[in-house]
Amino acid sequence: MADLINVLAPEEQEGTKAVVRNWLKAIGEPVALDEPLVELETDKVTQEIPAPLTGILHEILMQSGENAEPGAVLGRIRLEDASIAAVDAPAAATATQPAHVDQAIRYSPAVRRAIEDYGIDPATVSGTGKGGRVTRGDMDAAHEAALARGPVPTLQPAKAPSLPSTLADKPSSDRRSRFVPHSPMRLAIAEHMQMSVSTAPHVTAVFEADFSAVIRHRDRSKVASGIALSYTAYIVAACVSAMKAVPEVNSRWHSDRLEIFEDVNIGIGTALGNDGIVVPVIRDAQNLSLAGIAARLQDLTTRARANALTPADMRGGTFTISNHGMSGSLVATPIIINQPQSAILGVGKLEKRVVVREVDGIDTIQIRPMAYVSLTIDHRALDGHQTNAWLTRFVETLESWQQ
The missing domain is CATH 2.40.50.100 (RNA polymerase II/Efflux pump adaptor protein, barrel-sandwich hybrid domain)
Structure with missing residues (x-):
């Protein structure tokens, strides 16, 4: 045999x-x-x-x-x-x-x-x-x-499958609809999100960040070693700075202790259109330069959109960024925590807004590139004081970028 x-x-x-x-x-x-x-x-x-x-x-x-x-x-x-x-x-x-x-x-x-x-x-x-x-x-x-x-050879559209009898036999109404089966990815995301909300009490704090300094630096150094500098690279670097001020944010809640991670492994939420979201991880971000972060980010996002990520690319995250402003939203709250992490950063749409700035003791009205940034925390692990301290350092890093 x-x-x-x-x-x-x-x-x-x-x-x-x-x-x-x-x-x-x-x-x-x-x-x-x-x-x-x-x-x-x-x-x-x-x-x-x-x-x-x-x-x-x-x-x-x-x-x-x-x-x-x-x-x-x-x-x-x-x-x-x-x-x-x-x-x-x-x-x-x-x-x-x-x-x-x-x-x-x-x-x-x-x-x-x-x-x-x-x-x-x-x-x-x-x-x-x-x-x-x-x-x-x-x-x-x-x-x-x-x-x-011009056109290339194409496949004939497949005939749409008929609805199962349990759906097709339903009484009609004055509203037209169609049924779209859930993909395994969508079902798994739903299960994970429900589990997170059920597990952790979510609390969100919202700050506002001025990106003027970041834009000036990026305009001077749009390409570093052949790697395009995206705004997300600056955001990741600012997260690393904030973790140094409040390391408890880079943590995991256990029933008898808080596990604080030495390595800052930052996951970047990447939308795949209607197919769902993947979260590739930039490992050991605390050891990377801005150019290094940008290179790692460019590689991961390119492979994510080509469906070429491996399980290792998304394993071991300790903190997550949701750059929801890329699709146009100003504020999203609460952004659901990627369990078992303790916090998640949300970054809204970058847009020009009228703000008041003091110049030589006089209030002036200026137009600045602004974005709302939020930190949603697991309130079992973190309190408002730590949340606000983390966001304060994060915003200060972005607004004072000079290197």
Whole structure:
């Protein structure tokens, strides 16, 4: 009897739970060592699980949509020679797979979304992923090229699936609606947010920050070592300064003690449109220069939007920034804490506002680039005095930027 080797879910995963999203191989098909075999999706990342060895996919134990606990057996690979595999593969595939397997299922969720958004046939796109696989970045580049040079071959829109009878049979009303199934990422985010609100008493303080000094510095040094300086890089650096003044903010609440972290690992909330939010982490930010922070930030956000983050990129955060002003809001409150952290910073839209400034003892009316900044805390771990002290140092750092 042929030897069977288990395909396991990672023992360590980022997110509240993992869901089997898509098998990239059918039962009976040959697989090569480290070849992408199955996709797992959490509330933060989609991860390809590689084949642990070369062989034949013998058995699929966890189907699409099932929850995969760390270490769970997802399937099994059979160790056999090529001649036996060639005989067994067609029969096994016929017994377990429909005859009209849709080849589009072999693409990642991000690529399949791009197929729907752009109507581009991925078979016409050169893949830059492992083994020539087409990535979301490849699809985005093909779309941009299409806009520049004209149309490319497209897929016919898929016929929308009919609603299940439990929904289709509902009595009609005077309001029209449609049902959009929740993705595993959306369900996991909802669960995590509900847990945070239920666990921690949220309190929010709001300050106002003048970005004049930051803008002057950025205009003088728009590019440092080939890395664009974003406003978020300055915000991360100001967070590091504030942590030195109030280290308790960089902490985790335990029932019998407060754990204060020496390393400042700052997560940056990054929106993926309707797909949800991921939070890649800038590790050891206290040891990085402004240019170093900018470089790390540019790398993480680029890979986040290309669906190329790994679980390691989002593990170990001790504090989080929600730059909600990027989408236009002035104030968002309360911004829900990313458990098990003790606080989260919110940064509103940067806009010119009329303010009063004293010059030589005389009040003057000036136009300054201003933004509301908020710190939402777990009131079990922190009090108003610490919250305001942290925000005071944070704002002072931004407003006195001279280096």
